[in-house]
Amino acid sequence: MIRTRITGVGRYVPPRVVTNHDLKQWMDTSDEWIRERSGIVERHWVDEKTATSDLAVEASKIALEQAGKKPEDVDFIIFATLSSDYYFPGSGVLLQHKLNMPKVGAMDVRNQCSGFVYSLATANAFIRAEMYKTILVVGAEVHSKGLDISTEGRDVAVLFGDGAGAVVVEGFDDDSDRGILTTHLHSQGKYAEYLWTEAPGSAGPRHISHEILEAGKAAPKMRGRDVFKHAIVRFPEVIMEALNTIGATLDDVDLLIPHQANLRISEAVRQRLGLPPEKVYNNIERYGNTTAATIPIALSEVLEKGMLKEGDLLILAAFGSGFTWASAAIRW
Numbered sequence: 091m092i093r094t095r096i097t098g099v100g101r102y103v104p105p106r107v108v109t110n111h112d113l114k115q116w117m118d119t120s121d122e123w124i125r126e127r128s129g130i131v132e133r134h135w136v137d138e139k140t141a142t143s144d145l146a147v148e149a150s151k152i153a154l155e156q157a158g159k160k161p162e163d164v165d166f167i168i169f170a171t172l173s174s175d176y177y178f179p180g181s182g183v184l185l186q187h188k189l190n191m192p193k194v195g196a197m198d199v200r201n202q203c204s205g206f207v208y209s210l211a212t213a214n215a216f217i218r219a220e221m222y223k224t225i226l227v228v229g230a231e232v233h234s235k236g237l238d239i240s241t242e243g244r245d246v247a248v249l250f251g252d253g254a255g256a257v258v259v260e261g262f263d264d265d266s267d268r269g270i271l272t273t274h275l276h277s278q279g280k281y282a283e284y285l286w287t288e289a290p291g292s293a294g295p296r297h298i299s300h301e302i303l304e305a306g307k308a309a310p311k312m313r314g315r316d317v318f319k320h321a322i323v324r325f326p327e328v329i330m331e332a333l334n335t336i337g338a339t340l341d342d343v344d345l346l347i348p349h350q351a352n353l354r355i356s357e358a359v360r361q362r363l364g365l366p367p368e369k370v371y372n373n374i375e376r377y378g379n380t381t382a383a384t385i386p387i388a389l390s391e392v393l394e395k396g397m398l399k400e401g402d403l404l405i406l407a408a409f410g411s412g413f414t415w416a417s418a419a420i421r422w
């Protein structure tokens with residue numbers, strides 16, 4: 091049976107660090123409020139010239155090198171982002187061009203914080219269907235250019251950062267059970283308005299206007315408490331769904347990498363599942379929420395720190411705007 095394995099992982103964040111203290115120059119907030127509510131201490135923001143695909147290029151180069159691949163070895167690109175370079179086309183084709191890759195297909199996935207797990211699941215299905223052998227899966231975001239950094243937008247603005255993570259996945263046909271064991275994808279669109287950027291879009295005026303800007307519709311809006319309440323239910327649910335599918339228990343889990351939305355959410359999920367702190371990886375304090383990029387960024391750190399060894403059971407889980415939520419179980 092063909093198994094999809096992650097053979098290279100890379101991350102890249104822009105050099106500019108914006109601390110909680112720095113945010114005070116634009117909005118009425120405090121380091122204490124942000125740390126206590128979210129665990130975030132600092133995040134990275136791009137400069138004016140840098141776009142989402144630029145961050146993706148850097149992370150992809152590292153992932154490709156680690157996998158021992160050249161851009162021409164890749165059969166397909168899946169690019170998860172909610173902050174693409176342009177309204178259209180998506181950022182996947184720009185990555186294809188910037189990496190001088192052959193004319194392979196490139197697909198953008200718009201599933202926000204669940205985007206990376208959705209993309210990994212899609213790559214796994216393509217590989218197991220023998221459509222492609224080697225796929226580059228990227229999660230990248232530039233949030234800083236779209237946030238409302240005034241006091242009005244502070245509840246959202248303090249939480250998000252820019253960054254990119256990339257993985258190379260390949261199909262192997264051998265006797266080992268190493269690789270992606272199962273993936274689970276869910277959505278509930280009735281909560282779309284709970285975390286969204288409303289305009290411009292086809293549901294309203296397509297062009298940006300003073301009216302849209304003045305109504306605050308072009309910046310992300312969130313019903314934070316509702317997002318929190320749903321997240322702490324959906325995370326454990328979708329993690330258990332993955333474990334039940336492969337006939338494993340929480341005791342079998344070696345490492346959980348949850349999407350980095352908020353340290354309090356990760357901690358609540360950990361406690362609900364009864365996992366020890368050392369089995370749940372968090373790095374939100376240094377990056378904020380980088381949406382589709384959080385999981386591959388975390389995975390690259392975990393590998394660098396030697397926290398995963400061959401045969402370990404790794405669980406990835408995400409929840410976010412849509413609402414969407416997802417999990418993957420991987421035998422490392």
Ligand code: COA
Nearest residue numbers: 119120123127203244245248314315317318351352409410
């Ligand atoms: N700095 C200082 N004060 C702030 C602030 C900020 N950045 N943002 C909001 N506040 C204020 C509010 O205006 C409010 O003031 P008031 O009581 O005078 O009206 C007060 O802090 C409490 O706001 P509230 O929204 O009730 O706080 P909270 O305890 O619910 O925490 C979140 C807010 C956003 C941190 C929390 O709801 C959360 O973590 N939600 C999940 C968010 C998330 O993970 N999103 C991504 C999902 S992928």
